Amino acid sequence: MTMPALSAPKTERVYELRSYESPTEQYHVNKVQMFNDGDEIGIFRQLGFNAVFYGAVLSGSRMPNLMYMTTFNNKADRDAHWKSFSADPAWKKLQAMPGYAHNVSKSEITFLRPTDYSDI
Template identity: 65%
Template structure:
């Protein structure tokens, strides 16, 4: 009887270990990166100044010391006049475990110690931001890793275009993702030299189902020319009318950004 119990217990433990191993391997998603996109929403230029100083002098140096690289920091092109002034921070992670490790260190306070920045010690009635919006993303299979753009124009002239596509249903969302990968949209962007930084599915965010991607250009005129070529391309004309890809986007948001002078790209 004891022998049977021992054997059964051993088999259960072995199964659990195998299940756990399979889960970990699935989470790592062979070769594909995860991205955290953080958006700081502000009302005033003073708030932007506090956040920029914190990101430049404290946060990014701390992230770099952990081995994280290719961290992008961008500001909305219309921040001077907009009522909702925004700063965007994009961090790539090799796995969800790397993401969780960073979140744990930030929560524990072990990553940034003795933080006396104006951002950290701000009073309750002198907020450094209005709200923080965070999105977790997973790279498309046709572009598993973030790519730093190759641009020659001064930082102040460069245009980074962040797009967010929401779908009316989860099924149609999956079809739009398929359109980028198997349908050839990513390949088309590459051929037309859109200098894409990433394409990704939104795993967790305030707008779902949703995908996001970022393309880059030396200036606004170059951006407009690229999109004209895209719309006129025979490949786009073909796939854009294919029945399986129709009505896959219910809302498209476009955000024009500049890289900050301390951004990694």
């Protein structure tokens, strides 16, 4: 665990919860490999995405599913991070690899705010 490098007051911060559903278990394993072996997590780390967690959904109707959460100073900071991610050469190379094609059938983004008692 690493504390996020955030400078904004908690009232301005934003959490971003992302869900990546895959059409089959095999595609889900492929997406997880993209995060780990393909080093998508490394790209997030290099660009300062302040990861809260990365994980696989273990039960429920929306499986197989990779979920992760990042946090940012504010919405503008979040937008700037995603812009830099989209333009990152390592991401462009990873995204273009045929072996990682079609591994997400549905994605969903949920924005959350910290509470008064949140640590980060």
